[in-house]
Amino acid sequence: MSEPLLAGGIRAVNVGVAGFAGPPRAHGAVVQDVDWRPPAGGDRDAGLVLARLEDDADDPIGARVAAANAEVVRRILAAQPVLVDVRPAAEIVPGLGGRTILHAGPPIEWSRMCGPVQGAVIGAVLYEGWADSPDAARRLADAGEIAFAPCHHHGAVGPMAGVVSPSMPVAVVEDAASGRRASATLNEGLGKVLRFGAYGAEVLERLRWMASVLAPALARALGARGAVDLRSITAQALSMGDECHNRNVAATSLFARLIAPALVRTSPGAVAAAALDFLEANNHFYLNLSMAAAKCALDGAHGVAGSTVVTAMARNGVEFGIRVSGAGDGWFTAPATVPDGLYFPGYGAADANPDLGDSAITETMGLGGFAMAAAPAIARFVGGTADDAVAHTRAMAAITLAGNPQYAIPALGFAGTPTAIDCRRVVDSGVAPVIDTGIAHREAGVGQIGAGIARAPLACFTAALGAVGRRLGVAPSGAAARE
Amino acid sequence: MSEPLLAGGIRAVNVGVAGFAGPPRAHGAVVQDVDWRPPAGGDRDAGLVLARLEDDADDPIGARVAAANAEVVRRILAAQPVLVDVRPAAEIVPGLGGRTILHAGPPIEWSRMCGPVQGAVIGAVLYEGWADSPDAARRLADAGEIAFAPCHHHGAVGPMAGVVSPSMPVAVVEDAASGRRASATLNEGLGKVLRFGAYGAEVLERLRWMASVLAPALARALGARGAVDLRSITAQALSMGDECHNRNVAATSLFARLIAPALVRTSPGAVAAAALDFLEANNHFYLNLSMAAAKCALDGAHGVAGSTVVTAMARNGVEFGIRVSGAGDGWFTAPATVPDGLYFPGYGAADANPDLGDSAITETMGLGGFAMAAAPAIARFVGGTADDAVAHTRAMAAITLAGNPQYAIPALGFAGTPTAIDCRRVVDSGVAPVIDTGIAHREAGVGQIGAGIARAPLACFTAALGAVGRRLGVAPSGAAARE
Numbered sequence: 001m002s003e004p005l006l007a008g009g010i011r012a013v014n015v016g017v018a019g020f021a022g023p024p025r026a027h028g029a030v031v032q033d034v035d036w037r038p039p040a041g042g043d044r045d046a047g048l049v050l051a052r053l054e055d056d057a058d059d060p061i062g063a064r065v066a067a068a069n070a071e072v073v074r075r076i077l078a079a080q081p082v083l084v085d086v087r088p089a090a091e092i093v094p095g096l097g098g099r100t101i102l103h104a105g106p107p108i109e110w111s112r113m114c115g116p117v118q119g120a121v122i123g124a125v126l127y128e129g130w131a132d133s134p135d136a137a138r139r140l141a142d143a144g145e146i147a148f149a150p151c152h153h154h155g156a157v158g159p160m161a162g163v164v165s166p167s168m169p170v171a172v173v174e175d176a177a178s179g180r181r182a183s184a185t186l187n188e189g190l191g192k193v194l195r196f197g198a199y200g201a202e203v204l205e206r207l208r209w210m211a212s213v214l215a216p217a218l219a220r221a222l223g224a225r226g227a228v229d230l231r232s233i234t235a236q237a238l239s240m241g242d243e244c245h246n247r248n249v250a251a252t253s254l255f256a257r258l259i260a261p262a263l264v265r266t267s268p269g270a271v272a273a274a275a276l277d278f279l280e281a282n283n284h285f286y287l288n289l290s291m292a293a294a295k296c297a298l299d300g301a302h303g304v305a306g307s308t309v310v311t312a313m314a315r316n317g318v319e320f321g322i323r324v325s326g327a328g329d330g331w332f333t334a335p336a337t338v339p340d341g342l343y344f345p346g347y348g349a350a351d352a353n354p355d356l357g358d359s360a361i362t363e364t365m366g367l368g369g370f371a372m373a374a375a376p377a378i379a380r381f382v383g384g385t386a387d388d389a390v391a392h393t394r395a396m397a398a399i400t401l402a403g404n405p406q407y408a409i410p411a412l413g414f415a416g417t418p419t420a421i422d423c424r425r426v427v428d429s430g431v432a433p434v435i436d437t438g439i440a441h442r443e444a445g446v447g448q449i450g451a452g453i454a455r456a457p458l459a460c461f462t463a464a465l466g467a468v469g470r471r472l473g474v475a476p477s478g479a480a481a482r483e
Numbered sequence: 484m485s486e487p488l489l490a491g492g493i494r495a496v497n498v499g500v501a502g503f504a505g506p507p508r509a510h511g512a513v514v515q516d517v518d519w520r521p522p523a524g525g526d527r528d529a530g531l532v533l534a535r536l537e538d539d540a541d542d543p544i545g546a547r548v549a550a551a552n553a554e555v556v557r558r559i560l561a562a563q564p565v566l567v568d569v570r571p572a573a574e575i576v577p578g579l580g581g582r583t584i585l586h587a588g589p590p591i592e593w594s595r596m597c598g599p600v601q602g603a604v605i606g607a608v609l610y611e612g613w614a615d616s617p618d619a620a621r622r623l624a625d626a627g628e629i630a631f632a633p634c635h636h637h638g639a640v641g642p643m644a645g646v647v648s649p650s651m652p653v654a655v656v657e658d659a660a661s662g663r664r665a666s667a668t669l670n671e672g673l674g675k676v677l678r679f680g681a682y683g684a685e686v687l688e689r690l691r692w693m694a695s696v697l698a699p700a701l702a703r704a705l706g707a708r709g710a711v712d713l714r715s716i717t718a719q720a721l722s723m724g725d726e727c728h729n730r731n732v733a734a735t736s737l738f739a740r741l742i743a744p745a746l747v748r749t750s751p752g753a754v755a756a757a758a759l760d761f762l763e764a765n766n767h768f769y770l771n772l773s774m775a776a777a778k779c780a781l782d783g784a785h786g787v788a789g790s791t792v793v794t795a796m797a798r799n800g801v802e803f804g805i806r807v808s809g810a811g812d813g814w815f816t817a818p819a820t821v822p823d824g825l826y827f828p829g830y831g832a833a834d835a836n837p838d839l840g841d842s843a844i845t846e847t848m849g850l851g852g853f854a855m856a857a858a859p860a861i862a863r864f865v866g867g868t869a870d871d872a873v874a875h876t877r878a879m880a881a882i883t884l885a886g887n888p889q890y891a892i893p894a895l896g897f898a899g900t901p902t903a904i905d906c907r908r909v910v911d912s913g914v915a916p917v918i919d920t921g922i923a924h925r926e927a928g929v930g931q932i933g934a935g936i937a938r939a940p941l942a943c944f945t946a947a948l949g950a951v952g953r954r955l956g957v958a959p960s961g962a963a964a965r966e
Binding site: 236239240241242249250252253254256257258260261264265269270272273274276277279280376377380385386387410411412413414 | 719722735736740755763897
């Protein structure tokens, strides 16, 4: 219908800034606006790197990047994450000995940690019995008596504060294809919980019950029935309204139904009933399994020279960091921002901690905000509509290299979730990865105060792209990664 | 964009049959087609009744119909179905004594029953021990030694053959608002099952296990934890990809997770584990609970004089029948047709039994085909797309009087499921209610051979509308209901 008008009526074409079309239009001209922005937001260095790293079969570097990214995509999609065990972290997580505590996001020292992470550290110190009061715990940390490291440096992930201490139980996920493993803490549920920085008696009591009752029961059940296929549960859950980051009710229900018979067969009745009560009351139980599964798949895709694909996005509540497959093991960071969302009654943006947690590993895997079209109900929870949810997923398709055929979204005609974030496409388009996240109070222990949409800072991707370029010998300059 | 063209270019308007626009168009005229059909498909008697029964505040009859329908809608939406118990049918179903067997759909005698229903009757006779071989069971039925009645006449419903005999366990659903009860058999799962007319040893063995182990375990669990809110589970499931007729994986998972702790606390470990195994293996377990909940709500809305709202749709595999609130307790029937759908490998339409089962009570409640937009995956299973699913739900809005605010569909901006089928709107529009259904082999015991979309025959609605009219003294003639 509109073709004849376009063909006949255009007198001028305005490329880029819409305001330039104003004067000619005011004089009666027909001006067709074309949405265009310079690549890399006009950053000359980034633009040059970008140009050199584009897929190009006739250029050795362009061909190498293309091949590296194809290999990364192949590895991400080939992963078959299964839940094999639940064990104390010290048995599973390499290097978690002595007074070591892991935390979410890129590296950060104790003095710079945000409120919720410091609170969770205090809770972990009390839980481990390294101190007998919050003040004593704080003094221990102040005195440098505790070693800190990111979960991500030890094959692990944790939501929000992401604190893991040696005797906490972790879910052990294995890639059935490669044997590679990753782990995550067990989800505590909502309310006063360690991951939001709470460390009161009820928090520690729950953690002790999880370690002494729940974890061994789950381990026995897994031993009896065999591994649980998490890829299958995630795939089903995506057709049941979950995006497997902020909404996990379907996946948790499927998991609980699946594990229940073996739980009953391998535990005393009272133990099995208490474990099933816990699974029934916690719609987020699957989140941590989803995270460990994503970590497992993405770790297997890390370290492919020449690849511009993101293998981790994580936040420590102060900084947002990413790792990129072909850019080494360092982090490319920028200040974390406060998510844009809805707050529970009585709270607002002034109370919010900046974006926090390793849970953005789900988005890195094509879930969460990237799969929001599968979960219209979550769009409402974070302050949007079902149409917004579809728009987020469609937008993410522009900065990713694949649709995951195993993770289909019914509302999009069973298209696969947009997977494998390409730094080139992020830098070129200026479209930042969208993260569907909970919002923590900035003070330790208050807990969740809302949920919303966070955006990964573009600076991380520009810096990472520069680093890939330097490794390929083409980048003029740029920020160095922080190891 | 198209406005100027429309305003400037029309030379003729063609109302109704599209072919009439051909000749003028062939001579170069611009013809705008308007989609129009005479009300009641041009049936003069039905058209007259329809005209008299339309909402009209200034006409005593029009006002009475409007008020009656408003009351029916109020009752349907007010129902709060909860699962309270699981008992042998003879204890719960009024009048189910001696050698009585209930079946799906409107009344039908033994000799006219379709293959799957005859097979299920033979199975029930063997299960009850009234005969010791299929031939002996058949002779008993041939000799008139068994009394048959529709489930619907006894406050019950059953999927497919819908056969209920005295010692089979039934789920007891109560409307917490009114105390009214309805019941349904427990779902047996897929494969060789009684409801598809199978009566082999494995079928009878499973039925005996369900009666002696599963049913008492569920009853004990319900007794310990209290009633299960089915309205809440259905509402959640609709945001999790179920339409609660042909797809029930979310609702079944939610139910299993909810009942598991109480099952474990009230049964020996081996019993609880076996019951949980059964719930894990049967994604359709919730179907029968969904049906009983719908039956409970709709029975409470039946018998409002002047109402043109449908309170039951059911099929016996030979005839399709409906009951209407203001048309008495009789059935308005028409021949059942073969659903339009997809067949499992090796089967086709020639193998299919015509539409069968009481499960269309879910559509009568605004679920199933009416809620298909909530379940894009089921559209694929029955041979359509996600867009088809949305189109079905939108089309049903045109023949219903309400959107159920408790049953919201995320993909439609959380619009309520189209509820309360109005015979007037069906007759006026010619849009037949859509039913999302399984397809049975026409021979006893073969089982499910496909799934598809069935349409309720329009003749049922025309006849029922005439009956409401006669009761209000306005109908000239028309078919009588069959009691």
